[in-house]
Amino acid sequence: MKFTDEIRRRRTFGIISHPDAGKTTLTEKLLLFGGAIQEAGAVKSNKIKKGATSDFMEIERQRGISVATSVLAFDYKNIKINILDTPGHKDFAEDTFRTLTAVDSVIVVIDVAKGVEEQTEKLVSVCRMRNIPMIVFINKLDREGKDAFELLDEIEQKLGLTVTPLSFPIGMGYDFKGIYNIWERNINLFSGDSRKNIEETIKISDLSSQDLNSIIGDKAADTLREELELTDIYPEFDQEKYQNGSLQPVFFGSALNNFGVRELLDCFVTIAPPPRPKESDTRIVSPEEKDFTGFVFKIHANMDPKHRDRLAFIKIVSGIFERNVPYLHTRHNKKLKFSSPNAFFAEKKEIVDISYPGDIVGLHDTGNFKIGDTLTQGEILQYKGIPSFSPEHFRYINNADPMKSKQLAKGIDQLMDEGVAQLFTLELNGRKVIGTVGALQYEVIQYRLEHEYGAKCTYENLNVHKACWVSPKDSENDEFKDFKRVKSKFLAKDKQGQLVFFADSSFSLQMTQQKYPSIQFHFTSEF
Numbered sequence: 001m002k003f004t005d006e007i008r009r010r011r012t013f014g015i016i017s018h019p020d021a022g023k024t025t026l027t028e029k030l031l032l033f034g035g036a037i038q039e040a041g042a043v044k045s046n047k048i049k050k051g052a053t054s055d056f057m058e059i060e061r062q063r064g065i066s067v068a069t070s071v072l073a074f075d076y077k078n079i080k081i082n083i084l085d086t087p088g089h090k091d092f093a094e095d096t097f098r099t100l101t102a103v104d105s106v107i108v109v110i111d112v113a114k115g116v117e118e119q120t121e122k123l124v125s126v127c128r129m130r131n132i133p134m135i136v137f138i139n140k141l142d143r144e145g146k147d148a149f150e151l152l153d154e155i156e157q158k159l160g161l162t163v164t165p166l167s168f169p170i171g172m173g174y175d176f177k178g179i180y181n182i183w184e185r186n187i188n189l190f191s192g193d194s195r196k197n198i199e200e201t202i203k204i205s206d207l208s209s210q211d212l213n214s215i216i217g218d219k220a221a222d223t224l225r226e227e228l229e230l231t232d233i234y235p236e237f238d239q240e241k242y243q244n245g246s247l248q249p250v251f252f253g254s255a256l257n258n259f260g261v262r263e264l265l266d267c268f269v270t271i272a273p274p275p276r277p278k279e280s281d282t283r284i285v286s287p288e289e290k291d292f293t294g295f296v297f298k299i300h301a302n303m304d305p306k307h308r309d310r311l312a313f314i315k316i317v318s319g320i321f322e323r324n325v326p327y328l329h330t331r332h333n334k335k336l337k338f339s340s341p342n343a344f345f346a347e348k349k350e351i352v353d354i355s356y357p358g359d360i361v362g363l364h365d366t367g368n369f370k371i372g373d374t375l376t377q378g379e380i381l382q383y384k385g386i387p388s389f390s391p392e393h394f395r396y397i398n399n400a401d402p403m404k405s406k407q408l409a410k411g412i413d414q415l416m417d418e419g420v421a422q423l424f425t426l427e428l429n430g431r432k433v434i435g436t437v438g439a440l441q442y443e444v445i446q447y448r449l450e451h452e453y454g455a456k457c458t459y460e461n462l463n464v465h466k467a468c469w470v471s472p473k474d475s476e477n478d479e480f481k482d483f484k485r486v487k488s489k490f491l492a493k494d495k496q497g498q499l500v501f502f503a504d505s506s507f508s509l510q511m512t513q514q515k516y517p518s519i520q521f522h523f524t525s526e527f
C-alpha cells in the first residue's frame, strides 16, 4: 500500500466521558463490532473504584490495566482504528488532556439520564479550544432518561456545541424499540436479546413503510415520524464543519445492549479525519512529509518490578517510523535508536518494524524522555500543545529516609517527567513543593517512590490556593522588582526554571493582579 493510503486509512481517536457514562462499555463494543475481540468482558475498566483511593493494590491494578489499554488498535473495513485510552477519574484529568494532544478526533459519551456532567464539560472545553472533531454518543437508552430534544439542547447550552443528530431513538427505557439511522436513512429495530447476538436486528429502509407500524405499533411509528420532522431544525450534516470542529453529530444507543454502536462505528470510519497536520515551534508539519517526526504524550513506568524501565508513547505525526533507525531527540540534541518499538493491538502489544502517521509506538526508555519530547529525522523542532495546568493541591515533600536521598531525587524527577505531578522549588528557602490537580496523586507518588525507587517521603500541608506562572512585560522594570521583593515568600520555580506565584486565596490573587498590571499571570505553563 502507498504511504499516503496508509495515512488516509488511519483514525486515531479518544473516547471521553464523565465516569460511569459508559466509556469502557462502548470501547469494548467498538472492538466487538470491529471483530477485534470475540466476546464482551475483554476490556478491563481502568477506573479507580470508589472508596479505593487509599488501596495501593488498586492503584497498581489500575496502572497495570492502563498499560494494557493505553492504545487499542484494530482494522475495520480496511480502516486502521487506534483508540487512545483516557482515564475518567478527575484526579487524572491531566493525563486525559495530554492524550487529547495525540488524537485526531474524539467520541463523547453522555448518559441519557444524567445528561452533561462536570467532567464532560471540562474535557469538551479542551477539545473545543483545539477544534478537535467530536461525535457525541448518548448512551443507556434502555433506561429512562431525558427527552432526546431536551438533551440535544443541553449539549448545545452546556458544552457550547452545535449539534446535528445522525440517529434518533425510537422510545426509551422499557419502550426502547430501536434507532432510526438518519445518516443511512434506515431503521434498526431491537429484537429480543441483542446483548448476546449483535446481528439480531431488523432493517427497514423506508420511513413511511406500513411494516414499521406493524412492528412497533401505530403510536410509536407516528411519534417517530413526527419527531424526525422536528429534527429538521438542526443544521444538515457537513463533513467539513464536523472536521474543523464547528458541527457535532450526535448518535443514540445503548452500548451495553450493543445498540446504536454499529451505526456509530460505520459513520465514524466514513467521516472521522485521518491524521491531521500538527503545529511545531517552527512550522506546521503535514503527515505526508517523508521525514519522520513524532512526540511523547504519555510515559508509563514498567509494571515489572525487575525491569523498572519505562514505556514512552509516541504519536507519529509525519513520515515512517522504523525500528533500529537513529532519530534525533530534539531536546537533548542526541540521536537515539530503538530496537524493540511496541505497537498496540486490541489485546496485546508486539514489536513492529515500521509505523505510520496516526500510529502510536511504545518505546522503552531508561530516562531520556519526558512528556512533550519530540523525535525527528534530524530537523530541530519541538511540538507544541502539551501545557501543564495550574495545580490546585500543594504539599511540601520531605525525605523520610536520609540514606535514600539520591533515590528520592531520582524518583521525583522521573515521576514529574511522566507528568504525575509538578515540582516547585521555593525561592526563599529551596524547599520542594509538589503540586497536583487531584489529591489522589500524593498517594500514587508516595507508593511509587517506595516501590519503584526504594525511597520514602512524607508530606506537609501548604496553604496555597493556586499556582500561576508569571511573566513580566519587562523583567527590569520597578514594578516587577517590587513584586519579587514583596512576594518573595510566595515565589517558586518550576522544573523548567519558570517563575511561579503561589496565591494563598483567590482574593489575594486578584489583589496581586490589580497591584501589578504589567505582570501577566498564566494558568497553564504554555504561553
Ligand code: GDP
Pocket (backbone or CB within 6 Å): 017, 018, 019, 020, 021, 022, 023, 024, 025, 026, 045, 047, 088, 139, 140, 141, 142, 143, 253, 254, 255, 256, 257
Ligand atoms: P465508564 O466509567 O464511562 O467507563 O463506564 P462503564 O462502561 O464502566 O459503565 C458504567 C456502568 O454503566 C456499568 O455498570 C455498565 O454496565 C453500565 N452501562 C454501560 N452502558 C450501558 C447501557 O447502555 N445501558 C445500561 N443500562 N447500562 C450501561
